[in-house]
Amino acid sequence: MEKSARPRTALNECVKVVVRCRPLSQKEKNEGYEEVVKVWPERGAVQVYNPKGEDKLFTYDAAYDCTADTQTIYDEMVRPLVASVLDGFNGCVFAYGQTGTGKTHTMEGTPDDEGIIPRAFRHLWAHIENTASPDVTHLVSCSYVELYLEDVRDLLSKDCKKLTIRGQELNGFYIPEMTSVVCRSAADMVRAMRAGNRHRAAGRTDMNEHSSRSHAVFLVTVETAHRATKRIRVGKLNLVDLAGSERQRKTGASADRLREASRINQALSSLGNVISALAENSPHVPYRDSKLTRILQDSLGGNSKTIMIANIGPAAYNYDETITTLRYAHRAKAIKNKPVRNEDPKDAKLREYQAEIERLRALIEERRAADKRPKKAPRPKQPQTQQPDNSEEDTVSIEHEHILAESTIEQEKCKTEELEQLIKSLEDRLVQGGGGKDLLNNLNETQIILEQRNMEIAERKKREVEMQQKIDLEEETTAIVTNTFATLQQEVDHKTQRLKKCLSKYACLREEMVEQREAHDAERREHEALQAALLAALRRRLLVADGFVPEAGRAHVLRLRYNDDADAWQLPPARHSGVEPLTERPLASGARRPMCTLALGPAPARRRAENLLDLQPLPLPATARRYTPPPPRAPRPQVAVAVADTVKKEEVRRGGGARARPATAATAHTRLGTAATAGVR
Numbered sequence: 001m002e003k004s005a006r007p008r009t010a011l012n013e014c015v016k017v018v019v020r021c022r023p024l025s026q027k028e029k030n031e032g033y034e035e036v037v038k039v040w041p042e043r044g045a046v047q048v049y050n051p052k053g054e055d056k057l058f059t060y061d062a063a064y065d066c067t068a069d070t071q072t073i074y075d076e077m078v079r080p081l082v083a084s085v086l087d088g089f090n091g092c093v094f095a096y097g098q099t100g101t102g103k104t105h106t107m108e109g110t111p112d113d114e115g116i117i118p119r120a121f122r123h124l125w126a127h128i129e130n131t132a133s134p135d136v137t138h139l140v141s142c143s144y145v146e147l148y149l150e151d152v153r154d155l156l157s158k159d160c161k162k163l164t165i166r167g168q169e170l171n172g173f174y175i176p177e178m179t180s181v182v183c184r185s186a187a188d189m190v191r192a193m194r195a196g197n198r199h200r201a202a203g204r205t206d207m208n209e210h211s212s213r214s215h216a217v218f219l220v221t222v223e224t225a226h227r228a229t230k231r232i233r234v235g236k237l238n239l240v241d242l243a244g245s246e247r248q249r250k251t252g253a254s255a256d257r258l259r260e261a262s263r264i265n266q267a268l269s270s271l272g273n274v275i276s277a278l279a280e281n282s283p284h285v286p287y288r289d290s291k292l293t294r295i296l297q298d299s300l301g302g303n304s305k306t307i308m309i310a311n312i313g314p315a316a317y318n319y320d321e322t323i324t325t326l327r328y329a330h331r332a333k334a335i336k337n338k339p340v341r342n343e344d345p346k347d348a349k350l351r352e353y354q355a356e357i358e359r360l361r362a363l364i365e366e367r368r369a370a371d372k373r374p375k376k377a378p379r380p381k382q383p384q385t386q387q388p389d390n391s392e393e394d395t396v397s398i399e400h401e402h403i404l405a406e407s408t409i410e411q412e413k414c415k416t417e418e419l420e421q422l423i424k425s426l427e428d429r430l431v432q433g434g435g436g437k438d439l440l441n442n443l444n445e446t447q448i449i450l451e452q453r454n455m456e457i458a459e460r461k462k463r464e465v466e467m468q469q470k471i472d473l474e475e476e477t478t479a480i481v482t483n484t485f486a487t488l489q490q491e492v493d494h495k496t497q498r499l500k501k502c503l504s505k506y507a508c509l510r511e512e513m514v515e516q517r518e519a520h521d522a523e524r525r526e527h528e529a530l531q532a533a534l535l536a537a538l539r540r541r542l543l544v545a546d547g548f549v550p551e552a553g554r555a556h557v558l559r560l561r562y563n564d565d566a567d568a569w570q571l572p573p574a575r576h577s578g579v580e581p582l583t584e585r586p587l588a589s590g591a592r593r594p595m596c597t598l599a600l601g602p603a604p605a606r607r608r609a610e611n612l613l614d615l616q617p618l619p620l621p622a623t624a625r626r627y628t629p630p631p632p633r634a635p636r637p638q639v640a641v642a643v644a645d646t647v648k649k650e651e652v653r654r655g656g657g658a659r660a661r662p663a664t665a666a667t668a669h670t671r672l673g674t675a676a677t678a679g680v681r
């Protein structure tokens with residue numbers, strides 16, 4: 001995402017929305033879930049059976065059922081958009097939907113059914129090779145970034161370095177430091193995509209074996225220079241595979257997965273808010289709320305032609321999520337973008353390269369011209385007779401000059417070769433046709449014609465869908481308008497019918513409202529559960545901080561503020577907060593180890609230094625029972641009394657063990673808080 005020039009004049013163009021429904025998965029079949037989604041491809045409509053009330057019907061630019069392959073979606077919807085990118089427009093295709101509904105399947109695909117991203121690569125290169133001529137030069141580069149836990153990571157750099165989004169809402173956001181790889185073929189681009197995918201965060205959840213845990217954006221930049229017009233067009237194509245929204249109870253997420261899910265849902269909820277604000281023409285669009293919406297700013301309501309692919313699953317089990325996806329997708333249809341052709345932007349790399357090549361060529365010419373200029377004639381040898389003493393010296397100096405001149409020439413040659421090498425490497429990055437024939441080898445003409453035909457068919461199909469939708473709508477309205485009433489009774493009947501229709505619509509809307517409230521409540525409950533989990537984690541950290549951060553530094557830690565622009569925690573100036581600035585590094589409180597408040601309390605002094613939590617040793621549970629005197633009996637014979645006295649004396653001599661031990665046991669049980677205490681006491 002490089003900084004792009006703002007559009008000057010632009011025609012509004014709505015975001016195109018496509019729905020794709022995947023087949024029931026094996027797991028869903030095994031568990032016996034019903035299908036509740038019916039797709040009407042010829043009408044671009046999706047119908048969802050509502051177990052509680054009336055069915056829901058949504059219409060889109062196109063709708064595909066589980067029998068449709070990615071090739072069809074590409075030809076009918078994406079191909080025209082990629083053609084626009086080649087013409088200098090910005091384009092964006094993004095897949096949206098619940099986890100496990102086929103976003104990655106649609107964007108990246110499988111070895112049997114390639115996804116939209118590799119298809120777009122092949123389409124781009126087929127066009128470039130087809131239009132190759134000495135008058136047209138192309139430069140194609142790509143970048144790949146992911147948004148993982150609100151960090152933007154460069155998937156094409158070795159160590160996946162973290163990147164910063166710069167810019168402002170007004171002029172657009174951009175990522176200045178991301179790696180940009182120059183490509184010379186579709187295979188190069190596929191290689192870059194695979195290299196990036198190896199770094200991408202993925203994991204297993206109960207809903208998807210290979211769930212993407214990050215939002216990924218593959219950016220392709222195509223620069224085209226025409227020699228005749230001396231203009232450069234720059235088209236940018238964003239191919240976005242979003243992570244899926246998920247419910248914790250369904251995915252069974254815990255620990256790290258839960259943390260990822262919370263960030264994914266947070267970013268998607270910001271995206272939903274941006275879509276809603278744009279659809280309602282709200283004066284404020286909250287792009288700043290998340291990094292995802294900043295990255296997608298141009299694609300939603302900006303300078304771009306955009307296609308949203310909403311992926312859904314057919315199972316009844318996912319009814320709520322399917323309806324939510326379809327509602328967002330329906331809302332996105334109202335978003336108006338302002339695409340303009342990017343002509344001669346300041347940051348065009350192609351112009352930079354061309355200027356550099358020109359400069360190097362001029363340098364070589366200069367050097368060659370200098371080489372051809374007549375060299376200073378070597379000094380004529382003085383006749384030996386005139387200066388017999390200097391003759392040997394002169395010969396040495398002439399030879400020396402000769403060697404010097406030769407080495408200079410050699411150096412010059414090396415430099416010229418170096419420059420030529422540099423020009424070659426720069427030219428290698430650019431794709432230029434040498435008459436067109438060589439490059440056309442890769443692509444036979446029939447294939448091009450076939451693709452054009454496919455595009456025409458797709459265009460016709462699209463028009464058919466639009467017409468069908470219009471006919472449906474008009475049929476409904478004309479039935480009402482053209483009705484002439486012969487009698488008053490007829491008019492009453494008709495109006496009653498209309499009233500009934502209105503009432504049923506009203507009931508539908510009410511039902512929708514109730515459903516939305518329920519969905520909202522469910523979401524709130526999930527947020528609350530998540531908040532509780534996060535609070536618990538925070539408390540634990542605070543406790544550790546209490547123990548390890550010295551008193552003097554604590555006030556400064558609390559003053560730290562997160563700066564979105566710098567993407568870092570910063571300490572605001574001390575004068576605003578009234579906290580004394582730290583002049584020296586604070587020391588721990590002097591003990592061998594840091595301590596918590598609890599440890600400063602009644603804990604035994606011997607253990608204070610290591611007492612972060614309450615680490616008082618827990619006494620062992622009692623091992624002896626309390627002595628209960630036997631009930632009084634009738635007096636015994638004298639011998640028995642004597643024996644008993646001896647036993648008693650022996651007990652007293654041992655220190656009254658039976659009485660002393662129960663006391664210890666009572667303390668232990670009191671600390672342990674067990675029910676046994678009552679018995680002991």
Ligand SMILES: Nc1ncnc2c1ncn2[C@@H]1O[C@H](COP(=O)(O)OP(=O)(O)OP(=O)(O)O)[C@@H](O)[C@H]1O
Nearest residue numbers: 022023099100101102103104105208211212243244
């Ligand atoms: N149209 C389809 N036809 C056949 N199988 C599909 C289709 N769409 C998705 N699948 C299968 O469904 C499973 C989940 O798909 P995928 O990983 O693309 O979902 P996802 O939406 O990207 O999920 P997540 O958001 O968790 O990354 C995969 O096994 C995939 O092969």
